[in-house]
Amino acid sequence: MRGMGRLLTLAAVLVLLVGLGMMLSSTQESPVSQGVPTGTTAASAPTGSTAASAPAGDGSGLEAVAASSLPQEARETLDLIARGGPYPYSRDGAVFSNFERLLPRKPSGYYKEFTVRTPGEPDRGARRIVVGETGEKYYTPDHYESFLQILEGK
Structure with missing residues (x-):
């Protein structure tokens, strides 16, 4: 069970990082x-x-x-x-x-x-x-x- 909790936490962090990256890339002005x-x-x-x-x-x-x-x-x-x-x-x-x-x-x-x-x-x-x-x-x-x-x- 402890391994499953770590896996879910890791997945949540990964989703947050991807979402943040997408949000930042869409707000930057194009070169x-x-x-x-x-x-x-x-x-x-x-x-x-x-x-x-x-x-x-x-x-x-x-x-x-x-x-x-x-x-x-x-x-x-x-x-x-x-x-x-x-x-x-x-x-x-x-x-x-x-x-x-x-x-x-x-x-x-x-x-x-x-x-x-x-x-x-x-x-x-x-x-x-x-x-x-x-x-x-x-x-x-x-x-x-x-x-x-x-x-x-x-």
Whole structure:
């Protein structure tokens, strides 16, 4: 009986913590609404203008960001992609499967991913550019937790 009481207490505490976490997350202001792309902090946000307020024109509903306002390392990766390489990481050009389903759904193999170097990171870091077969490009600063469509030439 004593074990059952502990189990019920533990379950009640867990329910309270989950409820509190949900309540806190729903009351925090979205970073995008503060002018910082989702998944970034003010310190890591791209310089210059930030995410556009209008959704991207690809039907994804994602916010768009001008390529010129991405971090320098992302612009360097875009240049490498435009030249066709050579890429510094062996996983660059690998298939991105869109398991998170944040990008428009496409057939398997449609998207490829490329690493955006993160200064101070000993490995690939969290930043990526994902490219679709028809040339659309997306930036994720937080390893696929959020995406911005890249508006090139802007």
